[in-house]
Each structure stands twice: as structure tokens, then as C-alpha cells.
Amino acid sequence: MPIRVKDDEAAEVRALDLFTGLEDDDFAALMRGAYVQTFPPRIELASQGERSDFLHVVTGGAVEMFASWNGRETVMATLEPVSTFILAATICDAPYLMSARTLEKSRIVLVPSEDVRKIFDINADFARAVVTELGRSYRAVVKSTKNLKLRTSLERLANHLLQRYAMEGNPTAFELGQEKRHLASYLGMTPENLSRAIRQLEPYGVTFEGNIVTITNPEDLTNFAKPSPLIDDPWS
Amino acid sequence: MPIRVKDDEAAEVRALDLFTGLEDDDFAALMRGAYVQTFPPRIELASQGERSDFLHVVTGGAVEMFASWNGRETVMATLEPVSTFILAATICDAPYLMSARTLEKSRIVLVPSEDVRKIFDINADFARAVVTELGRSYRAVVKSTKNLKLRTSLERLANHLLQRYAMEGNPTAFELGQEKRHLASYLGMTPENLSRAIRQLEPYGVTFEGNIVTITNPEDLTNFAKPSPLIDDPWS
DNA sequence: CCGCACGCTTGATAAATATCAAGTCAACAC
DNA sequence: GTGTTGACTTGATATTTATCAAGCGTGCGG
The missing domain is CATH 1.10.10.10 (Winged helix-like DNA-binding domain superfamily/Winged helix DNA-binding domain)
Structure with missing residues (x-):
């Protein structure tokens, strides 16, 4: 059963760099379509290859991003509150490259991808914030590749x-x-x-x-x- | 001596996904500040740690992105015409994480980072194109990390x-x-x-x-x- | 034409990393 | 308390990867 996002939790989400620049009503529009859910440990929230329906925000617990191929599996990142994941897949409307699973009991805010793309289209400030966030993510992965190849x-x-x-x-x-x-x-x-x-x-x-x-x-x-x-x- | 970008070369640049959506006059504004230069082989065009002054576009030859640490060095990517590099550093106004060098005699169009950021701020279509390009780059590096860790x-x-x-x-x-x-x-x-x-x-x-x-x-x-x-x- | 530089290859060896097989220990259910 | 489970450790071994040291061949300057 979808549960609407309460004000205090919405405030946490709003504090993210990604959303701080947003007008009040645009943010409210995003939250109207969004809902919160609490997941037990070891639940797969997203699987690589799937298409993106929601932008995910971890507001409690811990989430692990991982990838697999040919029976092998590797941890790509560990996310703690408050952070978002699968922004790139949401914006590009492309399949997930990584899977996500809860490590412990976790609270996740799910924002419909379509709403995110809609606000992105009409709000230049949000678009800029998305670019900043994507740029940060990109740079983080480049660093991780250097780490792997040089050390x-x-x-x-x-x-x-x-x-x-x-x-x-x-x-x-x-x-x-x-x-x-x-x-x-x-x-x-x-x-x-x-x-x-x-x-x-x-x-x-x-x-x-x-x-x-x-x-x-x-x-x-x-x-x-x-x-x-x-x-x-x-x-x- | 800076050389202005000629029309036929500008057309090549314009054909990039990043620029196709741009209004004619916005694109013209970018090209006004830009210039082309031909570099001999093995010239370092950018060094990791430096700050970004130009968005680079390879229009001829070949360019190698590489990274180094503690006396070791690794090739991160090889770019062929027509492609851009250091978009993330340009947009985030952050230091390069990778260095770039020509592999052969190469033509490079240099677009002032400030101009790119300016157009990005006023043109929503361009902002969207930047996001798409950044998203693609991000996903490319994630794939490369999976490749390294899983195979x-x-x-x-x-x-x-x-x-x-x-x-x-x-x-x-x-x-x-x-x-x-x-x-x-x-x-x-x-x-x-x-x-x-x-x-x-x-x-x-x-x-x-x-x-x-x-x-x-x-x-x-x-x-x-x-x-x-x-x-x-x-x-x- | 010669000789050198350089990229590539090959073999021998060493180092890094993974796998397999126990074994320990703490948490937890009963 | 007892038994079980699962994470962690440890040692032995195998595999993967790097390093070192020649040697080969091509291209290029003299």
C-alpha cells in the first residue's frame, strides 16, 4: 500500500543538493506522486537490466549497489541516508546498470521517474542541480576506476x-x-x-x-x- | 596564434549530439570564442589536477585519456573524431581527473569553459543535452568498472x-x-x-x-x- | 647500407590474488 | 544449555598477473 511522504521526511529529502534549488510548488509536485516504503534487510530494490520507474532516495538504513555477470558479483557502492540512486538511469530513461539491495531495514522514498523528467524539463534550476549531481557521480566512478587500475x-x-x-x-x-x-x-x-x-x-x-x-x-x-x-x- | 573556427569544421562540431539542439545564435556565440589548433603527436593537452579553461572537441587525429598515480600510469580511454572531452570538469568547474595527450597529429577545437557554462545557464535545450552526454559518460565508466571487477x-x-x-x-x-x-x-x-x-x-x-x-x-x-x-x- | 631505437614477443621467475578446506568464534533459535 | 548457522580467519595450493631479461623485426636517420 503506497504511503504518502510525511512532511518531516520530505524535509530531509529536500535538504539534498539535488532538491534545495527547487521552487516550493515544484518540490511539492514531486512529493505528491512519491511514496515511502520500509523494506526489510536483503531486499532487492532494483535489478540491473530493468527500466527505471522511480528515482530512489534512501532516508533510513543502508543500501548496497552491486553488479553481476556470468555468476560473479561485485559491490559497486554502499549508500547511507540521505542519498539518491539511479539518477542517471532515470534521466536517460535507460536500463539500470547496477542492482540495489537493502543491507538492513531501510526507508526508501520513491519518486516517479516521469515526474522527475517532467520537472527537469520545465525547471532550469533543477536541471542544473541534476547536472551537478551527475557530474559528481561521474567523477566518483572515474576515481574508482583509477583506484582499481593504479593500485x-x-x-x-x-x-x-x-x-x-x-x-x-x-x-x-x-x-x-x-x-x-x-x-x-x-x-x-x-x-x-x-x-x-x-x-x-x-x-x-x-x-x-x-x-x-x-x-x-x-x-x-x-x-x-x-x-x-x-x-x-x-x-x- | 589562435585561429577562428571555419564554417566546415564548425559544422562537424555542431553535428555532435551535444550541440544539435542549440539555437543558431547560441551555437554561433560558442564558436565566436572558440578556436582551433593542430597539435603534433604526443602533446599533453590537459593534465590531471589542472583546472578547466576549455571544453575540448577532437575534430581530427586521436586523443588518449590517461591517469597516473605514484609513478604508475594507465590509459582510461581513446577518443576519435568527433568527440568532446572534459565536459564534467568544465561544467562542475573542478580539476581534471584525467590527463589527455595526442596520439597522432590532431585537430582540437577549444571552447572556453566560461562560454559553455553561460549558454548552459540560459538554454534549457543545451542543459538537457549536457545531461544526456554526462549520463552517457557516467554509464560508460560504470560499465568499465564492471568490466574490470567482474572479468x-x-x-x-x-x-x-x-x-x-x-x-x-x-x-x-x-x-x-x-x-x-x-x-x-x-x-x-x-x-x-x-x-x-x-x-x-x-x-x-x-x-x-x-x-x-x-x-x-x-x-x-x-x-x-x-x-x-x-x-x-x-x-x- | 648500417646501426640504432622501439615496439613486440618469449621464457623464466616472482608477486599478487583466488580458491579450497578446515577450523574458530559469536549470535541465535530451540 | 545445546546445536546450528554464518562470518571470519588461517594455511595450503593454484591461478592470474607482473616483472625481468633476452631476442626479434621493422622503420628510420645518418
């Missing part, structure tokens, strides 16, 4: 940990925030090799206790990881 | 050859069209391994004679490569 898996892990470390505000210890096997797939390695890679980072002051990561020597780790804004900076 | 280098080579084969209209023999070491880097492998991979494809009816590729048994090769539109189709 070994150990270097990718080291840089990923530094990225998480910075995102948490440089605490000595922080939560990994996802299962290791998902991280492994995201980094393009097997769970077994992630285990071994973690060991290999010990000399650089990295310790794992369950899902708690401790970084005792950020300088050493940085020295090894050699992070670059042109690969690792999530902004710009 | 072995041998599978990547097989699929690449099938793609080229299809692009040439399924001829028994066709030109590779680039140096093998560049192809190797593009496919994420070393030149040595490309040599060996070519040998490994012989049982599937693939033969190389210099830069001429012969495919005697497309079915067998397809059977091995298992191409998927969600990775290999350059359109959609």
Missing part, C-alpha cells in the same frame, strides 16, 4: 581506511560500519585476502578488533597509502 | 575484440587501430600479458598479423566472451 588491493585498503578515518574526524578508533566481506568486494578482493591484507597493515599501525579499527600511526599509514585528492577526495 | 584480462580482451568487430561491421579481418601497448594499458594488463592473451584466444578463432585482427569463428569467441549489453554495449 594494488593492499593500497586500496590502506586508502579506504584513511578515508573512513578522515570521515569520522580522525579518531584513534572507529567502527568499520560494514561487514568485511562487503568491504572486500567493494575493494575488489576476496574476504580471505582482506583478512590477510589487514594483517599486512599492522606494521603501519592498523589494528582490527572485530569491526573496530584502530589507527595508531596515521603518518606511517599515509606514507604507505599515498592518498591523492584526484582519487580519494569524495568531494570535487 | 579476467582474457575475458576483457575477448569482449573488446568482439566490440571492435561489431563496430567495423563484422568483417573477417580489421585493423586494431591502436598500438598494442596502449590497448594493454586500456584493458588493465601489461604488454607482455596482452601478447600471451592473444595466443590464448587462438583456439577461439582469433589471429593477429601485426595490427590486423582476424576473427574466423565469431560464435566460438562470443561463447567464450559472453558479452552483455550492460557492460559492452557502447550505447544506452
Whole structure:
């Protein structure tokens, strides 16, 4: 049963860069057609190859984007609230290249693709916001390709940990925030090799206790990881 | 010495999806500020980390996009006439994530980024075209990431050859069209391994004679490569 | 014509990464 | 408490990929 989007949740969605520039009534028009749904863990929200009916916004929980071919599967990204996905497929009216599944119980706002395209056509500000968002996504994937082609898996892990470390505000210890096997797939390695890679980072002051990561020597780790804004900076 | 863009070359540029929807005077405004330049081979046209001053259009020759980190380098894409590059950086007004160099003597039309952003702001049709182009680019990189993470280098080579084969209209023999070491880097492998991979494809009816590729048994090769539109189709 | 440079190939070896097979441990259902 | 499940780890091994070191062949400058 479709449930209309309540005002407080709509406000969260509205806070996204994609929607802040929108006139009140245009945004209201989008939300009128939209609805919210809560999904249990491990539900596939979209499958690669399908056509786009809705722009999705995660407002609670966590969603994993993944892709598969010939019986193999790989994690492409992990999304946390509040973020959108399948914007490109929605705008281009093309089949999904990735699938999406909930990792935990999640709330998703579903905005009809047709409405998005309609507002996009009549509202120049929204069009600009879409371009900015698409540009950001494009650049994110280019960075990820560079990461894959230019670095070994150990270097990718080291840089990923530094990225998480910075995102948490440089605490000595922080939560990994996802299962290791998902991280492994995201980094393009097997769970077994992630285990071994973690060991290999010990000399650089990295310790794992369950899902708690401790970084005792950020300088050493940085020295090894050699992070670059042109690969690792999530902004710009 | 800047050289204004002549009408016949402007017509080529105009034929790009990005510009076809543009009003005559808007397009003329873009071309007024633009200029053409011919570059010798191996000239670096843009370097990663720099800021974008021009949208580039290749109208002759060939250009290679590449990226580097920590002394390593990898080919990200090869562009042939007529195509644009660094659209995302231009629109987002952000630093280049990739560098570009000419592979051979090449003609490049340089359109000031500021002009592009100006037209983008006042012309909804152009904004839409930019979105389409960005969406296409985004999807192309996502496919490339899937290719890298889900396939072995041998599978990547097989699929690449099938793609080229299809692009040439399924001829028994066709030109590779680039140096093998560049192809190797593009496919994420070393030149040595490309040599060996070519040998490994012989049982599937693939033969190389210099830069001429012969495919005697497309079915067998397809059977091995298992191409998927969600990775290999350059359109959609 | 010679010699050199350079791209390509080949073989031997090394490093990176994946696979397979146990084994440990914690969470959870009963 | 007991048993089961599933994630994680570890070691042994195999596969994939890279590196190193020649050698081959073509094209080009002198």
C-alpha cells in the first residue's frame, strides 16, 4: 500500500543538493506522486537490466549497489541516508546498470521517474542541480576506476581506511560500519585476502578488533597509502 | 596564434549530439570564442589536477585519456573524431581527473569553459543535452568498472575484440587501430600479458598479423566472451 | 647500407590474488 | 544449555598477473 511522504521526511529529502534549488510548488509536485516504503534487510530494490520507474532516495538504513555477470558479483557502492540512486538511469530513461539491495531495514522514498523528467524539463534550476549531481557521480566512478587500475588491493585498503578515518574526524578508533566481506568486494578482493591484507597493515599501525579499527600511526599509514585528492577526495 | 573556427569544421562540431539542439545564435556565440589548433603527436593537452579553461572537441587525429598515480600510469580511454572531452570538469568547474595527450597529429577545437557554462545557464535545450552526454559518460565508466571487477584480462580482451568487430561491421579481418601497448594499458594488463592473451584466444578463432585482427569463428569467441549489453554495449 | 631505437614477443621467475578446506568464534533459535 | 548457522580467519595450493631479461623485426636517420 503506497504511503504518502510525511512532511518531516520530505524535509530531509529536500535538504539534498539535488532538491534545495527547487521552487516550493515544484518540490511539492514531486512529493505528491512519491511514496515511502520500509523494506526489510536483503531486499532487492532494483535489478540491473530493468527500466527505471522511480528515482530512489534512501532516508533510513543502508543500501548496497552491486553488479553481476556470468555468476560473479561485485559491490559497486554502499549508500547511507540521505542519498539518491539511479539518477542517471532515470534521466536517460535507460536500463539500470547496477542492482540495489537493502543491507538492513531501510526507508526508501520513491519518486516517479516521469515526474522527475517532467520537472527537469520545465525547471532550469533543477536541471542544473541534476547536472551537478551527475557530474559528481561521474567523477566518483572515474576515481574508482583509477583506484582499481593504479593500485594494488593492499593500497586500496590502506586508502579506504584513511578515508573512513578522515570521515569520522580522525579518531584513534572507529567502527568499520560494514561487514568485511562487503568491504572486500567493494575493494575488489576476496574476504580471505582482506583478512590477510589487514594483517599486512599492522606494521603501519592498523589494528582490527572485530569491526573496530584502530589507527595508531596515521603518518606511517599515509606514507604507505599515498592518498591523492584526484582519487580519494569524495568531494570535487 | 589562435585561429577562428571555419564554417566546415564548425559544422562537424555542431553535428555532435551535444550541440544539435542549440539555437543558431547560441551555437554561433560558442564558436565566436572558440578556436582551433593542430597539435603534433604526443602533446599533453590537459593534465590531471589542472583546472578547466576549455571544453575540448577532437575534430581530427586521436586523443588518449590517461591517469597516473605514484609513478604508475594507465590509459582510461581513446577518443576519435568527433568527440568532446572534459565536459564534467568544465561544467562542475573542478580539476581534471584525467590527463589527455595526442596520439597522432590532431585537430582540437577549444571552447572556453566560461562560454559553455553561460549558454548552459540560459538554454534549457543545451542543459538537457549536457545531461544526456554526462549520463552517457557516467554509464560508460560504470560499465568499465564492471568490466574490470567482474572479468579476467582474457575475458576483457575477448569482449573488446568482439566490440571492435561489431563496430567495423563484422568483417573477417580489421585493423586494431591502436598500438598494442596502449590497448594493454586500456584493458588493465601489461604488454607482455596482452601478447600471451592473444595466443590464448587462438583456439577461439582469433589471429593477429601485426595490427590486423582476424576473427574466423565469431560464435566460438562470443561463447567464450559472453558479452552483455550492460557492460559492452557502447550505447544506452 | 648500417646501426640504432622501439615496439613486440618469449621464457623464466616472482608477486599478487583466488580458491579450497578446515577450523574458530559469536549470535541465535530451540 | 545445546546445536546450528554464518562470518571470519588461517594455511595450503593454484591461478592470474607482473616483472625481468633476452631476442626479434621493422622503420628510420645518418
